[in-house]
Amino acid sequence: MKVLVTDPIADAGIDRLRAAGHEVETAYDVEGEALHAAVADANALIVRSGTTVDAALFEAAPDLVIVGRAGIGVDNIDIDAATEHGVIVANAPEGNVRAAAEHTVAMAFATARSIPQAHNRLTGGEWAKGDFLGTEVNNKTLGIVGFGRVGQEVGKRLASLGTDLVIFDPYISEERAEQFGAELVDDLDACLERSDFLTIHTPLTSETENMIGEAELAKLEGGYVVNCARGGIVDEAALAAAVEDGVLRGAAVDVFAEEPVSPDNPLLHVDDVIVTPHLGASTEAAQENVAVSTAEQVLAAFEDEPVVNALNAPSVDESAFPAIEPYIELAETAAKVAVQMFDDRVERVEVTYAGEIAEEDVDLVTASALKGVFQPLEWQANAVNAPGIAEKRGIDVTESKTRQSEDFQSLVTVTVGDGDREVSVCGTQFAGGDSRIVRIDDYRIDAIPHGHMLAVRNEDSPGVIGFIGTVLGEHDLNIAGMFNGRETIGGEALSVYNLDQPVPDEVLAQLEADERVMKTTYISLDNGE
Structure with a gap:
């Protein structure tokens, strides 16, 4: 069977596929007709966020069995078109959970203590000790929008440092929230009004796109926003304005509506907004984990076995x-x-x-x-x-x-x-x-x-x-x-x-x-x- 990989993944995943006897071809930075030609005889396609997998691609790939997303987000994959063509779509939600959670926590501390700004001033020759007065997370309220795997890991880490957790997630139960010592609220506004820090962990969907705009940010007055989930959930212009105008004390952003980010993006030009280039999953362990997990799911699909993280097909726990x-x-x-x-x-x-x-x-x-x-x-x-x-x-x-x-x-x-x-x-x-x-x-x-x-x-x-x-x-x-x-x-x-x-x-x-x-x-x- 032929596996096409169009975004770089760790060698461990490719090695696993080749060890199982399958042909693996890499074709990075291809798009349009070149991508369609490359996938024409492929049985599996492995992507990250850089490849757009749309209806036209499925039309061009009649032998495709599975699309594996080496990571969590699948907004670059047309799942409805995949289902119509009988193609499994599977992601790797576990492999980079710890990495994404740790980056979120790091970004929260970075914005609360102005660490990058202080670093830049000091390396520029200025001892600006009196210009930075940070915020402790102890005895603060952390609002978490989206309490899936990453949100739960972030909550556990920051709760252990003395924060109270308030959660907005329409898809979890109060019992699940209580297991983490968290309070589940009924709407986003209630979460925003209670929060000193807000961290976001939802997928980008039609429901969540621009979910947090000017009006929502105003309810978080004096607080901080951390977004290491997906770009497009927070209105970027509104967030930049809220920080620049002093409505918010700071923000930390790892993801953008358009990536690579445009130099004109307003978030790049506000001193109290910290930005990183989508590094949430960028650890050696995370990259190896998601590559191997994705490879294992491709192999399962080839063997007509359950694909445990299939998003558009029935699956079953491996033990069952x-x-x-x-x-x-x-x-x-x-x-x-x-x-x-x-x-x-x-x-x-x-x-x-x-x-x-x-x-x-x-x-x-x-x-x-x-x-x-x-x-x-x-x-x-x-x-x-x-x-x-x-x-x-x-x-x-x-x-x-x-x-x-x-x-x-x-x-x-x-x-x-x-x-x-x-x-x-x-x-x-x-x-x-x-x-x-x-x-x-x-x-x-x-x-x-x-x-x-x-x-x-x-x-x-x-x-x-x-x-x-x-x-x-x-x-x-x-x-x-x-x-x-x-x-x-x-x-x-x-x-x-x-x-x-x-x-x-x-x-x-x-x-x-x-x-x-x-x-x-x-x-x-x-x-x-």
Whole structure:
């Protein structure tokens, strides 16, 4: 597999990919048509913040499986377009958390004690001891906007130095805030009005862009602002004016709306604003951590294993994966059987879990079932875009669980249907990775789901099975296995055959010409291999 890296990452990540046997190509500072040409045959793309990954790029990269962001922020990646094209987007949120938190704390101290300004005056030959009167963080209130991983690490560090924590984050609970000894407030204004120091740790989205402007900064009068998250969250002109006019005592900024920053940016020209060139993640340990983490996620995607930091695909904790792993392929296979036997417009899909599997996180299994529904109809369907395909087509998708599982430890049932009829296929997993289809509708069977299959609904009468076998033999179709189920003696039966070859249409027609045969369905699994 080919991995294209378009922004510099630590060698440890590239070495990990090459050690796994993959081709790694680096193409830094490419854009436009050159970028599209470079990614045309890539299976994975690794970027940082310097590469714009838009809809046009996904159009130019038909073989792309995953885009790995070696860092946290993904505002340079069109996730909707990635999902539409079935491409996983994954970031590396853990690798540089400590580095970003430490830089934030350093910037808070730097602005509170005017460290860069004092340094410049002293190296310029001036002993300006009386011109700098700093602010201690002890007994001050730290406002944190966005209490994710970095925000939590910053809070822990500054709380240990005597600050009180006030948090604004609509997506965390009071219980979570209390675990850090913090107070969760309902709105941004309340956070600003209480804060002596304000630090920002939210992603840049349409909701957070220019979230803090002139009016918001006025509520922080006499305080300090530290932004080491993403540029564009704080109105830069308003922040520069607030510091220059004395509304704020100082600010420290590591990120900008446009990077590299323009020399005309007003934040560069205010004495009490400290600026650094996006250094939050710039430590040796952080760069190695995010590179290796991103490489591991690329490798997981190549192996169809969970991508733990996927942003647009179901994922599962690594420790929980062994419990659901056997059912991922089983659900996909059961869905393929169901949709091919239904052979009509699908309006609803239901995935039911029974037994021990019902206690697990099964989002990834359900996504795999949807993939199985759509793959026979639309080759580009996968676990990433299948939920979106269902939504676009107006297909109702439901998931249900029950502890009751008939005679099996765990069962996964996929049902496809419309308003009038449906087909249900139920599978289980035996020891040693042995998958079985154990029920189709009301017929109990024991079929091996693999390769070429033929399902026949027929009368339960003597000679029918022999007739079917004879027809298959006349056409040199070898039967590898045969399974039969019936509702009542002499009623309707369902027989399922594993075959070594695909079944031509003329064979199906010949079988259905017999009045004892109601319906035949050729089912192709595993691309017929």
